[in-house]
Amino acid sequence: MILVTGATGKVGGQVVSQLLDRGAAFRALSRDPGTAGLPDGVEAVAGDLSDPESLDAALDGADTVFLVWPFLTAEAAPAVLDRIAKHARRIVYLSMMGAQERTDGPVDPITLFHSEVERQIERSGLAWTFLQPVGFASNTLGWAPQVRAEGVVRDLNGALARPLIHERDIAAVAVRVMTDGPDEGHAGAKYVLTGPALITQAEQAHAIGEAIGRPVRFEEMTLAEKREQMLAWLPPSGVDAVMNAWAGMAGSSEPVTDTVEELTGTAPRTFRAWAADHAADFR
Ligand SMILES: NC(=O)c1ccc[n+]([C@@H]2O[C@H](COP(=O)([O-])OP(=O)(O)OC[C@H]3O[C@@H](n4cnc5c(N)ncnc54)[C@H](OP(=O)(O)O)[C@@H]3O)[C@@H](O)[C@H]2O)c1
8 A cells, every 4th residue: 555645746746647547545644634625536645744644544545645846944754754654665756866975065955854854854764765856847836827917938048958857767667666566676776867868948938938839038137036936935045045056057967767668568658748748838
């Protein structure tokens, strides 16, 4: 029995549909299963990661947990992992590329909490596998309002190329790991997951245009404009750390890995395929 957390989210939602297709035994966690809109046939269970005791019913009889961490700090991790370890023996954690590795300059809050959750999991006694994806293709949904209204994407650095990954491919790896037996070599593995190729931000905008059948142009923002935009949702120290991470990405490309294909037997989907799947969001 697998417990899927984040089951109503981008990656967890795909984990749910792929486990359903395979006929695997699983439960889907949501804070409010009544409004979660999970597919028919899915056993939806209530639970809140900020209230570890609320997880007990969902964990009863579960041997594997797919963990999505929804917070910006790792503060709640010890209590949550303690609860999970009372029931399950295996955990697959949705982490990020670079967790526990970035040390150059100020480290952004997201890398910090994933690094800390990974360290806590390593100490939990559970058999663990870390999925360490690069940026999600779905982050470009943040451009959707500008694309819908004006056919434009305004952002930093149109030449910045990243191997963005489709949420379905992350889920396919999670499902493979969780449905394989315990001796398949996934315990203690850190899988760095990427899309098939680097694609620049300007090319991403054009691919969205192709998907919706209208041209979309990329307009370069200045650093000062981007900083101002981010200050609306991050403190100045967080903005500095994110800027440092972006400067690092611009200075040296993120790697492209074969891990999705090695584990699932299928090449990861291109950004164009992702844009076609999500065209309705940009129309
Ligand atoms: N975006 C990227 O580029 C990127 C890259 C690498 C890693 N990541 C990591 O991926 C994770 C997010 O995955 P995602 O995008 O698939 O998620 P998402 O679409 O943002 O959905 C968030 C999920 O978390 C659940 N949730 C929120 N608060 C909760 C709580 N207190 N207790 C239990 N569940 C809660 C929500 O479920 P309910 O509302 O139904 O309860 C929902 O299913 C984050 O840890 C992020 O750092 C993101």
